[in-house]
Amino acid sequence: MLRTVKPKNARSKRALQAREPKEVEDPRVAIFVKGTHAGEKVTAVMKELMALKRPHAISFSKKNAVRPFEDATSLEFWAQKNDASLFVVGQSTKKRPDGLTFVRMYDHRVLDMCEVGVEGWKSMADFKTPKATPGHKPLLHFASELFDTHPRFIQLKSMLMDFFNGEVIDAIHLAGLEHVISISLGPTPPSLNAAMSTLQATGAPNEDLLSLPKVHVRSYMIRLLASGTRVPRVELTPMGPSLDLTLRRHTDADPEMWKQAMKRPKLRKQDVEKGVGKKRKNLDVDEMGDLRGRIHVGKQDLGKLQTRKMKGLKPGREEAVGDDENEGESGRDSEGEDEGRSRKKRREV
Amino acid sequence: MDVSDILAAHQAKQKAVLVEKDIPLEVDAGFLTVTDLNPIDTESYEADLEEYLMSTARDGVQTLIASLFSLPTISTDDGPLAQLPPPTTQLPRAKPLPKPKPPTKWEQFAKAKGIQKKRRDKKVWNEEKQEWVDRWGWKGANKDKEVQWLTEVPANADVDFDPAKAARDERKARVAKNEKQRSANLARAAAAGSSSDDRKKTIDRTLAVTRTSTASLGKFDRKLDGEKPLKGVKRKFEPTETSASKEKSQNLAIISKLDKEPMAKKSKKSSDSSGDVLNVRKAIRSASKGKGSAALAREGASKGGKGKKGKR
Numbered sequence: 001m002l003r004t005v006k007p008k009n010a011r012s013k014r015a016l017q018a019r020e021p022k023e024v025e026d027p028r029v030a031i032f033v034k035g036t037h038a039g040e041k042v043t044a045v046m047k048e049l050m051a052l053k054r055p056h057a058i059s060f061s062k063k064n065a066v067r068p069f070e071d072a073t074s075l076e077f078w079a080q081k082n083d084a085s086l087f088v089v090g091q092s093t094k095k096r097p098d099g100l101t102f103v104r105m106y107d108h109r110v111l112d113m114c115e116v117g118v119e120g121w122k123s124m125a126d127f128k129t130p131k132a133t134p135g136h137k138p139l140l141h142f143a144s145e146l147f148d149t150h151p152r153f154i155q156l157k158s159m160l161m162d163f164f165n166g167e168v169i170d171a172i173h174l175a176g177l178e179h180v181i182s183i184s185l186g187p188t189p190p191s192l193n194a195a196m197s198t199l200q201a202t203g204a205p206n207e208d209l210l211s212l213p214k215v216h217v218r219s220y221m222i223r224l225l226a227s228g229t230r231v232p233r234v235e236l237t238p239m240g241p242s243l244d245l246t247l248r249r250h251t252d253a254d255p256e257m258w259k260q261a262m263k264r265p266k267l268r269k270q271d272v273e274k275g276v277g278k279k280r281k282n283l284d285v286d287e288m289g290d291l292r293g294r295i296h297v298g299k300q301d302l303g304k305l306q307t308r309k310m311k312g313l314k315p316g317r318e319e320a321v322g323d324d325e326n327e328g329e330s331g332r333d334s335e336g337e338d339e340g341r342s343r344k345k346r347r348e349v
Numbered sequence: 350m351d352v353s354d355i356l357a358a359h360q361a362k363q364k365a366v367l368v369e370k371d372i373p374l375e376v377d378a379g380f381l382t383v384t385d386l387n388p389i390d391t392e393s394y395e396a397d398l399e400e401y402l403m404s405t406a407r408d409g410v411q412t413l414i415a416s417l418f419s420l421p422t423i424s425t426d427d428g429p430l431a432q433l434p435p436p437t438t439q440l441p442r443a444k445p446l447p448k449p450k451p452p453t454k455w456e457q458f459a460k461a462k463g464i465q466k467k468r469r470d471k472k473v474w475n476e477e478k479q480e481w482v483d484r485w486g487w488k489g490a491n492k493d494k495e496v497q498w499l500t501e502v503p504a505n506a507d508v509d510f511d512p513a514k515a516a517r518d519e520r521k522a523r524v525a526k527n528e529k530q531r532s533a534n535l536a537r538a539a540a541a542g543s544s545s546d547d548r549k550k551t552i553d554r555t556l557a558v559t560r561t562s563t564a565s566l567g568k569f570d571r572k573l574d575g576e577k578p579l580k581g582v583k584r585k586f587e588p589t590e591t592s593a594s595k596e597k598s599q600n601l602a603i604i605s606k607l608d609k610e611p612m613a614k615k616s617k618k619s620s621d622s623s624g625d626v627l628n629v630r631k632a633i634r635s636a637s638k639g640k641g642s643a644a645l646a647r648e649g650a651s652k653g654g655k656g657k658k659g660k661r
Contacts, residue, residue, distance in 0.1 A: 021444035028443055071609070085443035107445050141409040143385035145372075157384075162440050165380050171430040172381070174417060182406035187391040213389075218402050222410060228359075231366045231415045236407050238399075253441070261441035 019083045023265045027167035028104075029084040031058045035091030036065050041098050042090035045118055048241035049088060052181070052219070053163065054134045058082055067091075068101050069249055072110045080108040086163060096248060102159050106253075106261040114152075114159050115248040119214065124240035130221060131239055132179035139177060139222070140165055144185035144213070150192070152212065152247055153185065179239055180220050186213035215245040366415060368408045376416045379436025383413040451538040454530070491520060 007013035030053050032046045050057045066074050068089055075087055087103035098118040104111045124131060132138070140161060146153040164181055191211050220236035227233040253261070282294040368374070375384040385405060393401045422429040452460070459466070472481040473490050483489045494500070494516035502512060540548070557579055560567045567579075591599075637645040 021447045023447060025443055104441070106441060106443065111441060137381060139410060139413055140380070140382040141385070141406050141413070142382070143387070143389070143405045143409065145386045145388050147384055148386050158438075158440060161380060161382060161438065165382060166440050168379065168436060169433060171423065171432050172417075173428060174422075174431050175428060177381075177414070177417070180406060180410050182402065182409070184402050184405060185389060187389040187394055216398070216402055218399075218406065220403065220406060220410075222414075224414070227366045229366055231418045233366050234407055234411045234414050236403055236410065238403070258441065260445060262439060263442070263446055264439075265446055 024168055027056045028086045028162055029056045029058060029082065030086040030088055030163065031060060031078055031082060031084045033060045033066060033078075033087060033089045034063050035067075035089055036063055037092055038063070038090040039092035039098060041118055041121065042092050042100060044123060045098075045100065045121055045241065045243065046088060046090045048124055051124065051134070052132075052138070052241075058084060068103050068110070068113055069115070069251065072103075075103055075110060076105070076108055079105045099248060100245075102163065104159060104162060106257055109257070110251075111257060111261060112155065112159075112251055112253040114155055114250045116156075116215065116245040117248050118243060119246055120244040122240055122242045127238050127240040129237050129239055132219075132221060136176050136178050137167075137169075137172065138164055138219070139180040141180055141182040142184075143182065144188065146185055146188055146192070146213070150212075151252075152250065155250065155252070156215065156247070157183070177222060180222055180236065182216075182218045182220065184216045184218070186216070188213060209247060212247050215243075215247065217241075217243040217245060366411060368412050368415075370408065374409060374412045376413055377437045378413075378416050378420065379433050380438055380440075381413065381417075382438065383409040385409050451541055453534040454537070495520070 005012075005016075007016050030050075032050050034043065034046070038046075046059075050059055060078075064074065066089060068075055068087070075089075079085060079087075085105040085108075087101070087105070089101040089103065091099050091101065093099070096115070096117065099115055100118060101113055101115045103113045142157055144153070147157045148154070160181075160183060189211050192213075219239045219241065221239045223235040223237065224232035225235060284292055286292050370385070370387055372386045375386065377383070385408070390401070417431055420431040420433065422431050424430075458464075469484070471484055473484050474480075475482045475490065485491045495513045500512035502510060560570070560579060563570055633642050633645060637648075
């Protein structure tokens with residue numbers, strides 16, 4: 001546990017203030033840690049991932065005896081010390097060669113973990129193409145139906161989104177969209193398709209890791225070509241790195257901690273006024289793109305409603321001698337009003 | 350005029366930027382993410398993997414770009430910025446939500462009375478100088494009375510009455526009062542944060558420590574009236590008969606503790622290369638009853654020589 005220090009000067013006070021919890025959070029900082037033996041492949045993969053994550057990345061140059069699935073105390077210590085909330089731990093053992101573990105933290109404690117094995121990979125340097133500028137936000141592309149149904153892949157998607165793009169921003173410069181990171185899966189095996197129906201019934205996923213499809217991570221540069229319309233046509237060129245991953249061990253988040261982590265701030269007043277988080281009533285956009293509003297037009301007077309005309313309801317001839325129909329009607333109305341008034345008077349008396 | 354070829358050309362342009370899929374793609378513009386929930390096409394996947402991945406990625410990106418380019422924009426010096434909607438995907442937070450600041454006593458009062466907060470300007474207009482001056486601080490307006498060269502003195506004032514000093518004392522008193530109120534607010538916030546039970550416990554613990562902190566461990570201290578003797582720690586024992594599952598989990602917890610080595614010991618062991626099970630130094634100490642190896646050798650020699658012998 002770190003001792004809590006009281007800031008002695010304005011600079012350290014500002015530095016501590018920057019670490020305090022905020023309503024809208026900064027992007028997650030990732031720490032890249034090498035385990036006792038990482039191996040050439042994992043080291044290189046971590047380096048490339050770090051190139052994509054930069055500038056929100058910290059690299060630990062030394063080896064560390066850290067086993068996230070057994071003892072997470074050192075991860076928690078590093079998280080607090082560096083104010084980081086993501087870890088990528090590279091470890092290669094005989095049992096699990098070329099493993100990368102993604103660890104996500106909440107409040108400097110481990111929230112959930114996901115281990116992947118690197119099967120095949122190609123470096124950025126192997127693609128002789130222009131690379132994305134560090135610090136530019138990537139687009140993310142996920143392709144497979146399992147990202148919506150299978151708990152392992154839902155977790156992987158959430159983890160990777162947090163890793164690459166987890167920052168809430170309100171505006172972006174469209175010319176700065178340079179690259180896309182695409183995460184696709186192999187074909188869904190029929191066993192998994194059948195299992196999905198039983199899974200919903202039992203609620204427990206069968207842990208057969210071999211049946212899970214491979215994960216293909218590719219990154220491409222985007223070229224926007226003029227298409228004659230407002231929306232440009234997109235062409236992709238491979239940029240690297242490209243990884244083929246298999247899923248291995250994982251831990252799910254503690255439900256209580258997950259609930260805490262998913263708490264949202266109350267919406268601010270200006271957002272509510274803008275219509276965020278609230279159903280916008282009486283407003284719609286028509287096909288021309290114009291915003292149309294419906295206003296309140298007052299209550300309809302049902303007494304003046306024209307109902308079906310019947311002969312028997314017409315005023316008697318002796319009452320409306322020489323009068324037009326219209327005049328007769330208006331006369332009846334005023335009569336009704338008079339009646340109402342007199343009734344009211346009676347009530348008052 | 351025949352517009353059919355113009356329409357056809359327009360259609361062709363549209364076709365280049367439109368993506369047709371069985372299941373429409375899910376776009377989360379807030380996180381710049383697109384999810385393609387269509388099942389993977391096994392044939393083309395196996396035929397040419399890279400080509401297939403790139404074509405699905407292109408379709409996804411095309412859809413995402415289309416939705417991004419249709420967002421409303423604001424113009425800045427660097428060019429137009431697309432206004433992103435709030436993200437639809439919920440990601441866990443990295444830190445808990447910030448706790449609201451506890452209200453000060455004034456804020457509580459103002460809320461009860463419905464007093465609106467008014468922002469006071471930092472500068473005030475000085476008529477004589479014809480300029481804006483700071484309300485406080487260096488050359489602040491609150492020090493005007495202390496520095497003016499002529500001051501009206503009340504008729505009943507003392508002989509040694511110093512108007513500048515009186516004004517300064519008054520100002521310092523105001524500052525001191527404000528500081529006192531500020532610290533009181535802080536103390537109140539701290540007290541509200543920790544429950545009274547916690548506070549009572551810490552006070553009791555401090556009292557217990559101080560009572561046993563004299564040379565006689567509190568034995569000869571003067572007792573106050575009604576002071577209770579210190580309570581010791583009561584030992585608690587687990588019941589001898591527990592359920593089998595509980596006993597099993599307890600034993601497993603002990604075994605897992607034995608299995609796990611502490612980090613400090615691990616590093617020490619790795620540096621220590623001898624790998625001896627026996628701690629020689631400790632063994633000698635216990636065998637010689639703390640007298641050392643020389644005494645042990647002497648004793649052994651004398652035993653070998655004569656056997657039983659009286660005291661010298």
